[in-house]
Amino acid sequence: MRAVVFHGPEDLRDEVLPVPEPAAGEIVLRIDAALTCGTDVKVRRRGHPVMIPRVPTVFGHEFAGTVTAVGAGVSTVREGDRVAAANSAPCGECRPCLARRPNLCEDLLFVNGAYGEYIALPSRLVAKNIVRLDRVAAARAAFAEPLACAMLGVERARLEEGQTVAVFGHGPLGCLLGMVAAARKCRVLLVGKAGWRLDRVRALGIGECVDAAASADVVADLGAMTDGRGPDVTIDATGRPEVWEQAMAAVGRGGSVVFFGGCAPGTSVRVDTRRAHYEELTLVGAFHHTPELIRQAVDALETGAVAPDGLVTHRMRLDGVRTALDLMQKGEALKVLIEP
Ligand SMILES: [Zn+2]
Ligand SMILES: [Zn+2]
Numbered sequence: 001m002r003a004v005v006f007h008g009p010e011d012l013r014d015e016v017l018p019v020p021e022p023a024a025g026e027i028v029l030r031i032d033a034a035l036t037c038g039t040d041v042k043v044r045r046r047g048h049p050v051m052i053p054r055v056p057t058v059f060g061h062e063f064a065g066t067v068t069a070v071g072a073g074v075s076t077v078r079e080g081d082r083v084a085a086a087n088s089a090p091c092g093e094c095r096p097c098l099a100r101r102p103n104l105c106e107d108l109l110f111v112n113g114a115y116g117e118y119i120a121l122p123s124r125l126v127a128k129n130i131v132r133l134d135r136v137a138a139a140r141a142a143f144a145e146p147l148a149c150a151m152l153g154v155e156r157a158r159l160e161e162g163q164t165v166a167v168f169g170h171g172p173l174g175c176l177l178g179m180v181a182a183a184r185k186c187r188v189l190l191v192g193k194a195g196w197r198l199d200r201v202r203a204l205g206i207g208e209c210v211d212a213a214a215s216a217d218v219v220a221d222l223g224a225m226t227d228g229r230g231p232d233v234t235i236d237a238t239g240r241p242e243v244w245e246q247a248m249a250a251v252g253r254g255g256s257v258v259f260f261g262g263c264a265p266g267t268s269v270r271v272d273t274r275r276a277h278y279e280e281l282t283l284v285g286a287f288h289h290t291p292e293l294i295r296q297a298v299d300a301l302e303t304g305a306v307a308p309d310g311l312v313t314h315r316m317r318l319d320g321v322r323t324a325l326d327l328m329q330k331g332e333a334l335k336v337l338i339e340p
Pocket of ligand 2: 093096106
């Protein structure tokens with residue numbers, strides 16, 4: 001089979017590998033659709049000790065496919081079933097898992113290999129984190145993983161119907177956060193920078209767009225758009241400390257700030273202690289996803305409650321993966337659909 005293999009930073013190679021055989025508890029999928037992700041761009045540049053503990057490995061982590069082979073002992077799916085799979089599986093036994101926070105599992109098993117014709121899914125993933133698809137197309141089902149992350153962010157915000165949420169960042173995850181919030185009947189203010197991506201996001205109608213590049217003071221603008229009160233919830237989806245600070249400055253009294261975008265190691269932010277205390281701000285991180293949210297994400301994609309198809313700006317074959325990641329890096333693509 002053809003596959004795009006990660007050998008180390010800046011070393012992605014097109015290779016021909018044997019089609020995997022399923023061991024006991026495993027399944028093999030034919031990949032029908034994979035999606036590029038901002039994480040891919042980062043990992044290609046510097047590697048990732050947690051997501052990619054061993055090299056070489058087939059690259060890519062957002063995918064949906066069709067079961068072509070089933071290992072001994074697997075009874076939940078059979079050949080021909082279409083499934084979406086998460087890119088990780090929690091152990092179910094450690095403290096965070098037992099405390100029902102499996103996204104913080106101390107032994108999270110990561111799975112890569114979306115950019116290949118076939119993938120073998122390890123038994124723990126098969127047991128805990130695959131979902132059978134009903135009608136939804138593979139291209140949409142491949143959004144299950146990033147959508148589940150966005151749902152975790154919204155869950156952490158404890159967003160309620162009718163509230164106003166400002167999302168900082170108009171990349172794919174900022175857009176998905178906005179879509180999840182809009183599906184919960186919230187008013188969405190999406191802060192981005194002018195350019196074709198913001199135009200595209202505006203055309204998708206996810207929310208009201210705020211052009212940070214044209215604004216002298218984004219925090220003041222968000223205040224003005226909310227009768228001076230500030231949004232009920234702000235979410236950073238940029239992973240930049242200065243934007244985390246904007247998100248804290250913009251949120252209204254009693255509001256919640258979600259730190260969704262991961263910042264570079266060693267960075268820090270300043271917190272206004274007066275506001276944090278007297279205005280009871282909730283400052284909360286959001287990381288990764290849970291098996292329950294993967295299921296909810298597939299449900300939302302099946303019913304169309306969230307329909308992120310418009311975030312796909314390009315479609316390519318496997319030999320286009322490097323071009324696709326270059327486009328992502330230059331900010332010239334939102335999501336590239338890879339159909340092996
Ligand atoms: Zn991703
Ligand atoms: Zn665990």
